Amino acid sequence: MTVALTIDNISAQYGQTKVLENLSLDIAPGELVSLLGASGCGKTTTLRLIAGFLQPTAGRILLGGADLTRLPAHARNIGLVFQNYALFPHLSVADNVGxxxxxxxxxxxxxxxxxxAMLERVGLEAFGERLPAALSGGQKQRVALARALVIEPPLLMFDEPLSNLDAKLRVDMRVEIRQLQRANGTTSVYVTHDQEEAFSISDRVAIMHQGRIMQLDTPETLYRRPANAFVARFVGFENLIPMQVRSRAGSSVVAEGPGGVQLTLSQDSYGKIPDSFVLACRAEGLSVSTDTNIEGIPATLGLRTYLGRAYQYQAQTPAGPLIAHGALSSPIEPGTAARLVPEPEQCTILAPE
Amino acid sequence: MTRSVHPALIVLAGLVFIFLVGPLIIVVGAALSNTTYLTFPPQGLSLRWFSKIFEIEAFRRTMVTSLQLALLSTALALLVGIPAAYALNRFRIQLPGWLSTLFVLPVLVPELVLGFSLLRSIAVDLDAPIFLSLVIGHTLLVLPYVVRVISASLASFDFSIEEAAISLGSPPLKSFFTIVLPNVRSGVIAAFILCFITSINDVSISIFLTGPGISTLPIQILAHVEQFFDPTIASVSVLLMALTVGVMAIVERTLGLTFLTK
Known part of the structure; x- marks a missing residue:
């Protein structure tokens, strides 16, 4: 693939604390890639390294094939949108954008x-003469976006741009950002801690943890086929059950988990199953059945909570505490013995940790 | 809507007002007196004591010295203090905590001690010219005000605004002047006025550093009071007040005193 931005093996540290270690990332032209993770995972550090506000201790950053690593921040020609807008308070909206x-x-x-022209594109043509203080949060963020876009940068970066807005506006603005970014075809890096935001807006998402990229993939792949336990937990696979294959017959595999739990899994739905693996299931991927004669994880149901689309149960099993879903039509009382049956659509196979 | 105000509050506010303004009225009144001694209320009105000031060469000379000294030391303190305050705030996390305290230390040292040690070190040991010693002394005296006041302005300044300017192609130094400085303007003006007033009224440092041929207005006033008891002193004081008010007025006209209402 052709590459717009290359981050080649960069490391960074604050004093003695290593924040990034040998991080590499390629972004294609026109692509929007999110850096997603909890605070302290290194996502903002990565953005600041690309912007030139921090110097890496090792590695290179290339934009359109040119090495940026030693270039001062003001010579990098990168558009930045900040969390707190960072508008110039003493300049009018038009002067900010200009x-x-x-x-x-x-x-x-x-x-x-x-x-x-730019103000018109963000719907603020009537606000050019105003000072930033006279604008609402959403309008301020539009000005910040216009200010970054008007210089037609080869790279646009967003640092948690929506976290100061209320929930409704956040959803509207992210659609708007995505439309503008698509229309302009600007290569973009988007830093956020909000999974829904990252998944909804991005071509690809890099899930970061402790200064490393745990997985870089499309939102669909991340959501359905996480590569490791960290990403699996991050995207909502609440139940992780380590298992060993006991026997194979055709595409069918019999595996055993902790406490002697036995499950028959089909490689037709799970893909190739290695001898040792972790079965990862979302809560809705373990369905509760009161028929204790069927195959499944034996469980004693605990607390029941109402989710609107289903009941969620805290279950005690030989494989430890698990979370499962049960049908709305038949609420089950706590203490009832049941079976938890994995639904292949909402479960996946991980390599053991 | 009318609000009832307790009568005692009105009386108290009035007393405070008299306490604040009273001395000024007495000084102005005494300066206008026609008598040859200080008195209040003035007996007969006359501007003769004002013209008397300008007849006394020492007053003319020291007034000019004081003005030069105040402007120069204020300018120097701003030149050193603004970058210092900027660095202290911009790199607050990376810098040790005691560093900002360091810039306030001169305020903690009694001015007499500061004056005496400056006399011992720069005036005697280094044999610096009197005016230079005064400039150094006064700069040191007012520097803490600059650092504190500008720091207070910068504390509420979001430095990502500066980064935004840099990311848009403005080099760091240019960004400082076009983006950071305009946003701490009120702090700069406040610091300027504080420094100017502190310097032009200073006695305790100047008294050590003035010498043959060069003196400041407050020191001259002190010397005059020791010998005479005529209303010249009152009129000089009025003039000093007028000078300060004049400088504030110029600042207000050119830069605006919006910081007073912020």
Whole structure:
């Protein structure tokens, strides 16, 4: 694939604390890649390294084939959208948007035209003369977006751009950001801790943990086929059961888990099953059955909570505490003995840790 | 809507007001007196003591020295203090905590001690010229105000705004002048006024550092009071107040005193 941005083996540290270790990442032209993780995972550090506000201790950053690593931040030509908008409080909306053009020596006439066109694209054509303080949060974020886009940067980066907005606006704005980014075809890096936001907006998502990328994939793949236990837990596979294959017959595999739990799994639905593996199931991937004669994980049901689309049960099993879903039509009392049956659509196979 | 105000509050506010403004009225009144001695209320109105100031060469000279000194030391303190305050706030996490305290230390040292040690070190040991010693002394005296006041402004400044400017192609130094400085303008003005007033009224440091031929207005006033008891002193004081108010007025006209209402 052709590559717009290459992060090649970069490491970074604050004082003695290593924040990133040998991180590599390739982003294709026009692609939006999210860096997703809890605070302290290194996602913001990565963004600041690309922006040039931090220097890596090792490695290179290439944008459009040119090495940026030693270039000062102001010479990198990267558009940045900040969490707290970072608008210039003493400049009007139009001057905020025109700031980058002014630095590029664009004549006032042309500048005015391009600012006006940009403000129209973000729906703020009537607000050019206002000061940022007179705008709402959503409008401020639009100005910040316009200011970053108007310089037509080869790379656009977002640092938690929506976390200061209320929930409804957040959803509207992320659609708007995605549409603008698509329309412009600007290669983008999007930093967030919000999984839904990252999955909904991105072409690919890098899930980060302790300065490393745990998995970089499309949202669909991450959601359905996580590569490891960390990512599996992150995307909502609450039940992880380590198992060993006892026998194979055709595509069918009999495996044994902790406490002697035996399950028959089909390689037709799970793909190739190695001899030693972890069965990962979402809560909705373990369905509760009161028929204790069928195959499944023997369980004693505990607390029942109502989720609207199903009941969720805390279950005690020989494989430890698990979370399972049961049908709305037949609520089951706590203490009832039951079987938990894995549903292949909501379960996946992981390599053992 | 009318709100009832307790009568005692009105009386108390009035007393405080008199306490604050009273001395000023007495000084102005005494300066306008026609008598040859300090008195209040003034007996007969006259501006003769004002013209008397300008007849005394020492007053003219020290007034100019004080003005030069105040402007120069304020400018120097701003030149050193603004970058210091910027660095202290921008790199707060990386810098040790005691560093910002260091810039406030001169305030903790009694000014007389500061003046005396400056006399011992720069004026005597280094044999610096009197005016230079005064400039150094006063810069040291007012520097803590600059650092504190500008730091207070910068504390509420979001440095990602500066990063935004840099990311848009403005080099760091240019970003500081076009983006950071305009947003701490009120702090700079407040620091300027504080420094100017502190310097132009200073006695305790100046008294050690002034010498043959060079003195400041407050020191000259002190010397005059020791010998005479005429209303010249009152009129000089009025002039000093007028000078300070004048500087504030110029600042207000050119830069705006919006910080007072913020």
């Amino acid at each position: 700031f980058g053009l002014k630095q590029r020596g664009i004549t006032p006439d042309l500048r005015k035209k391009r600012v006006a």
